[in-house]
Amino acid sequence: MYQRLIARLQSWTLRLDTWIQRVYPQDFDPLYYTGGLCNLFLTILVVSGILIFLYYEPSLEGAYASVQFLTDHVPYGVIFRGIHRYAADAYMVAILLHLFRNWFTDRYRKARDAPWISGMFLLVFSGLAGFTGYLLVWDERSQLLASMTVQGLRSVPGMGEWLVRLFLGGPGVSDTTLPRFLFLHVGPAVTLYVLLWWHYVRIRHPKVWPPALWVLFSVGLVFFLAAALPATSGRPAAPGARPEGFPVDWFYLWPYALARWIAPGWALALVGALIVYGMWIPYTMPDDPSRVLRSPGQAVVIDENCTGCELCYYDCPYNAIYMVPSPYPGKSRAAANRKLLAVVVDSRCVECGICIGACPFEALELPRVLERDIQERIRQGAGAPAPVS
Amino acid sequence: MAQPQVTERPEVGAAPRVVGFLCDWAVRSEGLLNPDGTMRDLPNVTLILVPCSGFIKPAWLELALRSGAAGVFVCGCPMGDCLNREGNWIVEDRIDQLRKRLQRQKIDPERIGFLAYGYHEQLAFVEAVRAFVDKVRRLGPGEGKRG
Numbered sequence: 001m002y003q004r005l006i007a008r009l010q011s012w013t014l015r016l017d018t019w020i021q022r023v024y025p026q027d028f029d030p031l032y033y034t035g036g037l038c039n040l041f042l043t044i045l046v047v048s049g050i051l052i053f054l055y056y057e058p059s060l061e062g063a064y065a066s067v068q069f070l071t072d073h074v075p076y077g078v079i080f081r082g083i084h085r086y087a088a089d090a091y092m093v094a095i096l097l098h099l100f101r102n103w104f105t106d107r108y109r110k111a112r113d114a115p116w117i118s119g120m121f122l123l124v125f126s127g128l129a130g131f132t133g134y135l136l137v138w139d140e141r142s143q144l145l146a147s148m149t150v151q152g153l154r155s156v157p158g159m160g161e162w163l164v165r166l167f168l169g170g171p172g173v174s175d176t177t178l179p180r181f182l183f184l185h186v187g188p189a190v191t192l193y194v195l196l197w198w199h200y201v202r203i204r205h206p207k208v209w210p211p212a213l214w215v216l217f218s219v220g221l222v223f224f225l226a227a228a229l230p231a232t233s234g235r236p237a238a239p240g241a242r243p244e245g246f247p248v249d250w251f252y253l254w255p256y257a258l259a260r261w262i263a264p265g266w267a268l269a270l271v272g273a274l275i276v277y278g279m280w281i282p283y284t285m286p287d288d289p290s291r292v293l294r295s296p297g298q299a300v301v302i303d304e305n306c307t308g309c310e311l312c313y314y315d316c317p318y319n320a321i322y323m324v325p326s327p328y329p330g331k332s333r334a335a336a337n338r339k340l341l342a343v344v345v346d347s348r349c350v351e352c353g354i355c356i357g358a359c360p361f362e363a364l365e366l367p368r369v370l371e372r373d374i375q376e377r378i379r380q381g382a383g384a385p386a387p388v389s
Numbered sequence: 390m391a392q393p394q395v396t397e398r399p400e401v402g403a404a405p406r407v408v409g410f411l412c413d414w415a416v417r418s419e420g421l422l423n424p425d426g427t428m429r430d431l432p433n434v435t436l437i438l439v440p441c442s443g444f445i446k447p448a449w450l451e452l453a454l455r456s457g458a459a460g461v462f463v464c465g466c467p468m469g470d471c472l473n474r475e476g477n478w479i480v481e482d483r484i485d486q487l488r489k490r491l492q493r494q495k496i497d498p499e500r501i502g503f504l505a506y507g508y509h510e511q512l513a514f515v516e517a518v519r520a521f522v523d524k525v526r527r528l529g530p531g532e533g534k535r536g
Contacts (some may be wrong), residue, residue, distance in 0.1 A: 015509050018446065018507055021429050021507075024503060026468045105472070107472060129478070203474070206409070246440065296440045314444070315475075315479055317443075317476075351440065352473035353443065354443035354476055357446050357483065359446070360448065369440060369444075371446075378437065378453045379452075380435070382406055382454075383457045
């Protein structure tokens with residue numbers, strides 16, 4: 001049932017690509033660059049965020065006024081604010097596209113669980129930074145969100161009060177609260193770059209940037225939205241106010257929209273359960289061993305033929321091949337004077353076979369798809385008398 | 390009502406032997422193959438499924454031409470969509486190099502084809518293979534074994 005659903009989703013994802021490619025050339029398909037788009041929007045967020053940071057004052061009295069000053073009196077301040085606001089939404093859209101596309105097209109299998117897990121961490125920290133961004137304005141919505149979060153955290157068994165102190169920077173809302181929120185906004189954003197290192201570390205030539213025209217389009221879209229729908233604050237937060245509703249940003253605030261139906265504590269538990277499930281996804285669908293081409297086995301170096309030429313090392317898309325000083329000479333003539341020897345790192349190999357294609361010396365094999373058999377089939381296909389069509 | 394046009398194909402001798410490599414993640418292979426690995430629509434084309442188009446050694450393409458095939462092609466996923474991120478770019482690059490090498494040995498580089506089609510593009514893939522076979526047919530019989 002689950003397997004059939006995932007297979008169907010994969011089919012739909014690829015059907016969508018077919019449709020997109022009726023309009024755009026193959027290597028221009030925006031869905032092939034969702035990761036690059038995330039990085040692009042994150043860069044926009046950092047740049048606009050630094051500009052906003054220059055004017056922001058993290059204090060109970062000053063926060064709202066400083067944001068209003070930025071919006072009303074700083075030249076193009078409202079545009080910067082809008083860019084930060086809409087780039088954040090676009091960022092989350094790009095992340096979710098990236099997540100679902102890579103999920104449905106099986107890009108989490110084998111050694112690629114490390115990018116998947118780091119990606120889940122990136123999602124969590126992005127969501128956290130996005131949510132705390134709404135607190136920094138300190139209008140009525142921020143106040144309501146903060147009080148709902150406090151309710152949710154308080155209902156965590158055992159450590160509720162401690163979490164609330166951590167969140168508010170004290171037992172209640174005080175002068176230390178907004179600096180704490182500012183840290184909770186900027187801290188996760190900085191952490192994203194540490195996590196991105198983890199996300200990229202095993203990938204050779206990661207596509208971190210979409211094609212130039214998509215960069216221009218995305219930047220233009222964000223500028224356009226910032227000008228067309230200026231970002232605004234609600235009424236300023238006041239200690240006695242009991243705001244009822246707020247405009248929901250569905251990308252970051254959906255757990256709070258659930259509060260209409262369930263208690264904040266349960267909404268928090270739901271978010272936690274989703275995160276745990278997300279982390280577990282790479283292990284939900286084990287490889288089908290009967291499909292030899294999907295699990296051809298990890299590449300094996302044929303020690304006696306390896307010449308240490310490094311071609312596989314340069315082509316491996318996952319940095320799974322290390323060149324080590326050769327402990328002894330190879331047996332074939334080409335390998336007799338080698339200085340280096342290729343070693344496949346098991347924990348990184350995804351069994352794609354690209355190193356086999358790189359090797360001109362028959363020094364690498366996929367255990368379940370042997371070169372000998374392929375050559376035999378080539379000879380069969382090429383040699384026998386041709387049937388008349 | 391106009392009669393449906395029957396496109397004439399130049400019939401130069403027998404259908405040429407062609408060997409093709411198909412990435413298992415690219416065009417869906419169900420319903421495409423006969424049990425012996427030839428294509429159902431084009432029985433002169435032998436398709437060999439591989440785990441990724443980057444798995445294909447240029448030496449294998451050369452081997453196919455040397456053992457009598459009139460043409461050989463590789464079909465990978467749409468450019469940019471390789472499951473292993475770079476397989477089809479890498480193999481395209483390797484094919485370019487092989488073409489230059491073979492040209493120096495007086496083998497027509499046109500005999501090596503590179504295609505890129507996605508999971509749902511079976512029809513377009515078969516058409517592209519048909520066009521490739523027609524092109525190869527016009528080039529005449531293959532080189533066969535040297536010497």
